Amino acid sequence: MDQERQIVVTWQDPAPAAERVKSMSGLAYLTAMMNGELPVAPIARLLGLRFAAVESGRVVIAGSPGEQHQNPIGTVHGGYLSTMLDSAVGCSVHSALEAGIGYSTVSLQVSFVRAPRAGGPELFAEGRVVHLGKRHATADGTLRDADGALYAHATTTCLILR
Numbered sequence: 001m002d003q004e005r006q007i008v009v010t011w012q013d014p015a016p017a018a019e020r021v022k023s024m025s026g027l028a029y030l031t032a033m034m035n036g037e038l039p040v041a042p043i044a045r046l047l048g049l050r051f052a053a054v055e056s057g058r059v060v061i062a063g064s065p066g067e068q069h070q071n072p073i074g075t076v077h078g079g080y081l082s083t084m085l086d087s088a089v090g091c092s093v094h095s096a097l098e099a100g101i102g103y104s105t106v107s108l109q110v111s112f113v114r115a116p117r118a119g120g121p122e123l124f125a126e127g128r129v130v131h132l133g134k135r136h137a138t139a140d141g142t143l144r145d146a147d148g149a150l151y152a153h154a155t156t157t158c159l160i161l162r
Contacts, residue, residue, distance in 0.1 A: 007068055009046050012039035026094035026101075030054045047083060051091075057129040059091040067118040075115040081123075081143055082110045085154040088127030089139040093158045096129050096137075102161035103137065110154045121145040127156075135160055 017038045021029050032038040034051035044050065047069070053060035063084055071077040086108050093103050116123060127141040136157055143152040 005068070011042040011045040014039065014042055021102075022100055025099050026091075026097040027054065027056050028099075030059065030091055030095050043083065044087070047080060049084060049087065052124060053126075054091075054095060057092060057096045057132075059088050059095055059127050061088045061091070061125045061127075062122055063125075064122045065116060065118050065120070070118050075117060076120075078110070078112060081112065081116070081152050082108070082154075084123065084125040085110055085127070085141045085143055085152060086156070088125035089141040089154055089156040090127070090158060092127035092129050092139045092141070093132070093137045093156075096132050097160070103158040104161060106136070106157045106159050108154060108156045110152055112152045114149065114151045116145075116151055121147070123151060130155075133160070134162075 020038060031054050033040050034054050047063060049061050049063045052062040061084055065076040065080055069076050069080040086105060090105055097103065123143055123145055125141055125143045127139050130138045130140055137160055139156050141154045142150060144150055
């Protein structure tokens with residue numbers, strides 16, 4: 001019989017950080033998260049994601065998929081990869097916004113080109129703003145390993161919430 005596995009996930013109450021975002025630029029807010037001055041979003045703790053780089057218009061999110069992220073055929077589930085990319089492209093838009101301005105994903109298009117395996121190399125989702133308008137923003141992203149091998153790429157459109 002197979003041994004049951006278990007993971008325990010802890011996170012901090014996201015409400016205080018969500019309140020702080022109203023008075024901080026996107027870049028300052030995400031940088032504070034990366035530096036541990038503000039708690040990361042609960043989804044990041046659940047999936048084991050972390051900020052690897054934050055600058056205006058560009059964000060890199062790193063993650064090491066484990067067997068808990070596998071689909072039934074033994075590769076990393078596309079939802080995990082999509083979440084990494086959605087986080088990177090969305091946060092790249094957020095990093096370019098002024099204090100008090102929010103965003104919401106309107107569309108996300110992901111194309112998978114290589115199937116990672118659990119326990120494989122750490123993956124890096126890089127998002128870059130392509131266009132930042134008053135009402136909409138677009139960004140694109142890539143998901144690669146440290147050697148530069150491409151696993152997926154994505155584009156997003158975000159609604160700017162003023």
